[in-house]
Amino acid sequence: MADIDFSQEISELRSTLSSIEDVSDVEGIRAEIAELSEQAGAPNLWDDPDAAQKVTSKLSHRQSDLERITRLESRIDDLEVMIDLAAEENEPSLLDDAKTELESIKKSLSELEVVTLLSGEYDPRDAVITIRAGAGGVDAADFAEMLMRMYLRWAEQRGWSTKVMDTSYAEEAGLKSATFEVNAPFAFGTLSVEAGTHRLVRISPFDNQGRRQTSFAAVEVVPLIESDDSVEIPESELKVDVFRSSGPGGQSVNTTDSAVRMTHIPTGIVVSMQNEKSQIQNRAAALRVMQSRLLLLRKQEEDAKKKEMAGDVKASWGDQMRSYVLNPYQMVKDLRTNHEEGNPSSVFDGAIDGFIDAGIRWRAEGRGNEED
Known part of the structure; x- marks a missing residue:
C-alpha cells in the first residue's frame, strides 16, 4: 500500500x-x-x-x-x-x-x-420511455423486449420506481412497442442520453439455419408532464380510438374496449395506452404522455431555431448510437462516446451506468462547445 x-x-x-x-x-x-x-x-x-x-x-x-x-x-x-x-x-x-x-x-x-451536469430545463423530471421495434422482423421485436427489461432492471437496482403504461406484443415473440414511466428525481436528465437507435447483432434464435441477424430498436425518452406546464391540446386536434386490450400472441386480457389510441392530427404523434383498468384512465394516461411528447417537441423546435439563428444546424445525435454485438464477438459499444463493455449479458441485466455516465459527460461537453 x-x-x-x-x-x-x-x-x-x-x-x-x-x-x-x-x-x-x-x-x-x-x-x-x-x-x-x-x-x-x-x-x-x-x-x-x-x-x-x-x-x-x-x-x-x-x-x-x-x-x-x-x-x-x-x-x-x-x-x-x-x-x-x-x-x-x-x-x-x-x-x-x-x-x-x-x-x-x-x-x-x-x-x-x-x-451536477444535469442542467437542462426538464432534467429534474420523471421520464417516459417508449421502445419500438425497428428493422429486423421478429429479432427486432425480441430486441425491443430485451431493452425494456434492461431499463427496468437498471431502475430496480437503483431503487427507482417504474410503471408500465402500454405494451403492444408482436405475433411471434417480443414487443412491437412499450411505454413506461421511471419515477425519480432527474430520471429524464439521466435517461435522455439513451434516446436513439440501438442495434443488435447476433445469431438469430428464430432462424432455423443459425444465421447472423442485425436488428434495430428505437428508444424515445421524454420528460413527464407536470400540471403547471400548460401544454394545452384542443380537442379538435386529437383523434381518439378505443379498442380491446390484448396480451401476448393476441390473447385477450380485457373483454371491454378499454384501450385507447390517441393521435395528434397536426404532428401525427400516436400514443397507445391499455394497461389501466378503464377507458377513462387509459385516456388520461395517453393524454399525459401526448402532452409530454409535445412539450419535448416544442423544446426541440426552440433549440433548432436558436441553432439556425447561430448558423449551426448540424445534428447532435446519429441515427445509430449503440451496438450490442453477441456474435462473432461479445461487445457493447456506444458510438458517440466510445464507451464499451465486454459483457453483453451484464449490460442486458441492467449494468448500463457506465454508458449513461459517459453519455451525460459527452453531452455536457457538446453543450459547452455550443456555448463557446
Missing part, C-alpha cells in the same frame, strides 16, 4: 467535493429545504392534496440531495481517521480497508459529479 499517497488522495477528494458543492449550491439547497419545511408544517397543507403532495415530495428530494453531499463529507473525514489509525497501529488490514473505501468514495463522487 506504500504506492498510494493517501494524503494527496484525500486532498483531491476534498477538492472535488468542494467543486460539486459550489455547482450544487449547497446553501441554496438548505434555504430551499427550510422554506419547504415551513410550507409542509402549515396546518392547512392538506386542504389541497395535490399541492401538498408536490411540497412534501420536493422536500424529500431536496433533503436527499443534501444528505448525499453531507454523507460524502463524513465518509472522507472517517477515511482520514482510518488512515491515521492504521499508521499509528501499523495495521495492514486497516490500510486495505482504507484503500477499498477510497475507491468507493471516488465512485460516489464521480456519480454525484455527473448529476
Whole structure:
C-alpha cells in the first residue's frame, strides 16, 4: 500500500467535493429545504392534496440531495481517521480497508459529479420511455423486449420506481412497442442520453439455419408532464380510438374496449395506452404522455431555431448510437462516446451506468462547445 499517497488522495477528494458543492449550491439547497419545511408544517397543507403532495415530495428530494453531499463529507473525514489509525497501529488490514473505501468514495463522487451536469430545463423530471421495434422482423421485436427489461432492471437496482403504461406484443415473440414511466428525481436528465437507435447483432434464435441477424430498436425518452406546464391540446386536434386490450400472441386480457389510441392530427404523434383498468384512465394516461411528447417537441423546435439563428444546424445525435454485438464477438459499444463493455449479458441485466455516465459527460461537453 506504500504506492498510494493517501494524503494527496484525500486532498483531491476534498477538492472535488468542494467543486460539486459550489455547482450544487449547497446553501441554496438548505434555504430551499427550510422554506419547504415551513410550507409542509402549515396546518392547512392538506386542504389541497395535490399541492401538498408536490411540497412534501420536493422536500424529500431536496433533503436527499443534501444528505448525499453531507454523507460524502463524513465518509472522507472517517477515511482520514482510518488512515491515521492504521499508521499509528501499523495495521495492514486497516490500510486495505482504507484503500477499498477510497475507491468507493471516488465512485460516489464521480456519480454525484455527473448529476451536477444535469442542467437542462426538464432534467429534474420523471421520464417516459417508449421502445419500438425497428428493422429486423421478429429479432427486432425480441430486441425491443430485451431493452425494456434492461431499463427496468437498471431502475430496480437503483431503487427507482417504474410503471408500465402500454405494451403492444408482436405475433411471434417480443414487443412491437412499450411505454413506461421511471419515477425519480432527474430520471429524464439521466435517461435522455439513451434516446436513439440501438442495434443488435447476433445469431438469430428464430432462424432455423443459425444465421447472423442485425436488428434495430428505437428508444424515445421524454420528460413527464407536470400540471403547471400548460401544454394545452384542443380537442379538435386529437383523434381518439378505443379498442380491446390484448396480451401476448393476441390473447385477450380485457373483454371491454378499454384501450385507447390517441393521435395528434397536426404532428401525427400516436400514443397507445391499455394497461389501466378503464377507458377513462387509459385516456388520461395517453393524454399525459401526448402532452409530454409535445412539450419535448416544442423544446426541440426552440433549440433548432436558436441553432439556425447561430448558423449551426448540424445534428447532435446519429441515427445509430449503440451496438450490442453477441456474435462473432461479445461487445457493447456506444458510438458517440466510445464507451464499451465486454459483457453483453451484464449490460442486458441492467449494468448500463457506465454508458449513461459517459453519455451525460459527452453531452455536457457538446453543450459547452455550443456555448463557446
